[in-house]
Amino acid sequence: MSRSVRYTLFFVGGGLVAVLFVWGVVGMPSFGSNFHPYRDLAIGATIAHGTANAISSVNFDQRAIDTLGEETIFFASVLGAAELLRPSKEERERRGDHTGVRHVMASTRFAGYVLLPVTLLVGLDVVAHGHITPGGGFQGGVVLATAVHLLYVAGSYDALERVRPVHLYEYGEVAGALAFVGLGFAGIAIAGSYLSNIIPYKGFGHLISAGNVEVLNFAVGIEVASGVIVMLSHFLTQAIALHGGPHE
Amino acid sequence: MNDIVLIVALTLVAVGGTAVVMTNAPERQAVTLGLYGVLLTVLFFALQAPDVALSQLAVGTAFVPLMVMLAIRKIRGGRQ
Numbered sequence: 001m002s003r004s005v006r007y008t009l010f011f012v013g014g015g016l017v018a019v020l021f022v023w024g025v026v027g028m029p030s031f032g033s034n035f036h037p038y039r040d041l042a043i044g045a046t047i048a049h050g051t052a053n054a055i056s057s058v059n060f061d062q063r064a065i066d067t068l069g070e071e072t073i074f075f076a077s078v079l080g081a082a083e084l085l086r087p088s089k090e091e092r093e094r095r096g097d098h099t100g101v102r103h104v105m106a107s108t109r110f111a112g113y114v115l116l117p118v119t120l121l122v123g124l125d126v127v128a129h130g131h132i133t134p135g136g137g138f139q140g141g142v143v144l145a146t147a148v149h150l151l152y153v154a155g156s157y158d159a160l161e162r163v164r165p166v167h168l169y170e171y172g173e174v175a176g177a178l179a180f181v182g183l184g185f186a187g188i189a190i191a192g193s194y195l196s197n198i199i200p201y202k203g204f205g206h207l208i209s210a211g212n213v214e215v216l217n218f219a220v221g222i223e224v225a226s227g228v229i230v231m232l233s234h235f236l237t238q239a240i241a242l243h244g245g246p247h248e
Numbered sequence: 249m250n251d252i253v254l255i256v257a258l259t260l261v262a263v264g265g266t267a268v269v270m271t272n273a274p275e276r277q278a279v280t281l282g283l284y285g286v287l288l289t290v291l292f293f294a295l296q297a298p299d300v301a302l303s304q305l306a307v308g309t310a311f312v313p314l315m316v317m318l319a320i321r322k323i324r325g326g327r328q
Contacts, residue, residue, distance in 0.1 A: 235315055
């Protein structure tokens with residue numbers, strides 16, 4: 001495709017998108033106004049379902065099927081990255097100490113080891129209370145995965161390898177995804193439609209108040225934490241433990 | 249007052265985005281990208297979206313810069 005054809009294609013396509021965008025934005029209610037029909041419906045359902053965090057109610061109760069789509073995208077991208085990053089024929093694993101000349105400052109090491117249990121706890125808290133306070137399975141899952149990698153920042157790659165059997169996290173990712181899908185089918189069997197709520201709503205004031213929302217949050221938390229750990233483990237293996245690839 | 253917070257946050261995001269684009273070396277860009285992630289987090293929080301701010305903080309300031317750094321390290325392949 002020649003340069004001028006590419007430019008023509010871009011300006012025609014970009015111009016059409018710009019027209020559609022302006023057309024779409026012009027009809028919107030003005031920013032910060034009090035007219036929100038969708039908010040009124042969503043907040044009403046949120047309060048009826050005893051979910052203090054309205055965002056979680058929308059994500060995991062009222063529009064749970066959208067979240068299932070997002071989790072599937074995440075699942076597929078981890079799978080794709082793992083497939084692309086698998087060791088090629090020319091690459092061999094380095095034996096022994098991978099850290100080489102890497103020197104970790106005492107202050108970094110200290111901060112890492114102090115923050116590791118704190119970060120794990122915060123991650124668990126964010127997952128467990130997604131229906132009450134901001135957060136949920138996705139955010140908490142990423143925090144949990146980050147906590148594990150503090151071991152690499154503060155200690156060494158070998159220390160991280162020892163406490164992180166990657167194949168277990170591969171199962172974890174699948175288990176989280178299957179739990180979400182399975183709860184959806186349980187909704188068909190018990191309540192008649194996919195992902196409809198099957199765990200009783202308890203109302204505000206109860207720790208376990210929001211029906212399906214908590215269970216789905218835990219499923220997503222397990223899936224995302226495992227998925228991020230699996231994806232980063234492939235990146236770490238490629239960057240640190242392999243040599244002899246096409247780039248070297 | 250609310251408007252001032254929003255204007256400051258939006259301006260910081262615009263400045264931060266420009267800084268990421270203007271950074272030359274990819275390994276330095278990973279650092280500016282992380283800082284830009286923090287600015288976006290502040291903007292989302294100012295817009296009263298703490299859930300989104302939390303996602304942005306977790307993914308944009310820790311996960312993505314780490315992935316970029318590891319990818320650069322692999323591509324450079326010890327030639328540094």
